[in-house]
Amino acid sequence: MTNRGKVALVGAGPGDPELLTLRAARLIAGARLVVFDRLVGEAVLDMVPPDAMRVDVGKQTGRHSLPQDEINRLLVDLALAGHDVVRLKGGDPFIFGRGGEEAQALAAAGVPFEVVPGITAAAGCAASAGIPLTQRGVAESVRLVTGHRMDDRDLDLDWTSLADPRCTLVVYMGVASAERLAGGLRGAGLAGETPVALIERGTTPYQRTFYSTLDGLAADMAAWRPQPPSLLVIGQVVAHVTLPQLRSLVHEAAQ
CATH class of the missing domain: 3.30.950.10 (Tetrapyrrole methylase, C-terminal domain)
Incomplete structure (x- = not known):
């Protein structure tokens, strides 16, 4: 039986990678699988290892790459398949980032997760x-x-x-x-x-x-x-x- 992975809901801040927390920077640098939003700064994404898998679920007004409930399900499925996931969200995950919904979905599925705050x-x-x-x-x-x-x-x-x-x-x-x-x-x-x-x-x-x-x-x-x-x-x-x-x-x- 595959061990379930864990998910880190990471605040990527407002764009400047210098404003990342030390914890966020370490998780990004060591990531093997990253799920990210449109508002994550390009310079922050440049810190992701080149051989890491990247999944773009970016949303913008009038166009959703992936609805929120499907993003929730994706995070759960990836973790249950044994992947450790870095979920990058612009700003802070819990301030207009819908990180609370993702955390609830992970908790309901029994997936271990952590929340890394970011500068909103x-x-x-x-x-x-x-x-x-x-x-x-x-x-x-x-x-x-x-x-x-x-x-x-x-x-x-x-x-x-x-x-x-x-x-x-x-x-x-x-x-x-x-x-x-x-x-x-x-x-x-x-x-x-x-x-x-x-x-x-x-x-x-x-x-x-x-x-x-x-x-x-x-x-x-x-x-x-x-x-x-x-x-x-x-x-x-x-x-x-x-x-x-x-x-x-x-x-x-x-x-």
Whole structure:
């Protein structure tokens, strides 16, 4: 009888391999079979041994290479067949990564697994753009939300709760729903001049950061045409960007 393998649900961080945990880097370097998502950075994938088996299950809005339930089944089947699997997920597995669903499927099948946390996009991308997610006297809390809904349903968030001027709002997968986000927040009372940053491909050599306001976001998004993965940061902290070379861009966007 073949011994069952184990699965490591590994957070690959926001893209820069220098931001991997030591545990993640060791597992990747020693991997024999890697199952990875589209949002795993190319430089991180370059660390996978060239002779390791790679399985791309990448998903993006409107196109799923493999549905989530089939990914769950794949991980279980591979482990039950005796393979040790490194499951690479962008950012942190348990923050909008559906790692919890995979962990539940593995546990239900009796497959041993571990979870290796990673730097989530909110922290990594904001830091690389010089935006402090919290700052005394400016933002007392942070909210992480997703702008994408299962089965592409209409976005339905608790706008009143989110429209807090003392809170920083970070929106994952919010490009397609940016206009709806801005309208919902303004309708709940958040000022139209609230600063917004959009960080495209954060922490990678291709990073671009754009600045706008809630009032101007829809028009600016049409002009920017950002590419995924992109992250929205909404709140007064955007005006407190800590990289001097970017401050003028923030102020121009606010005018």
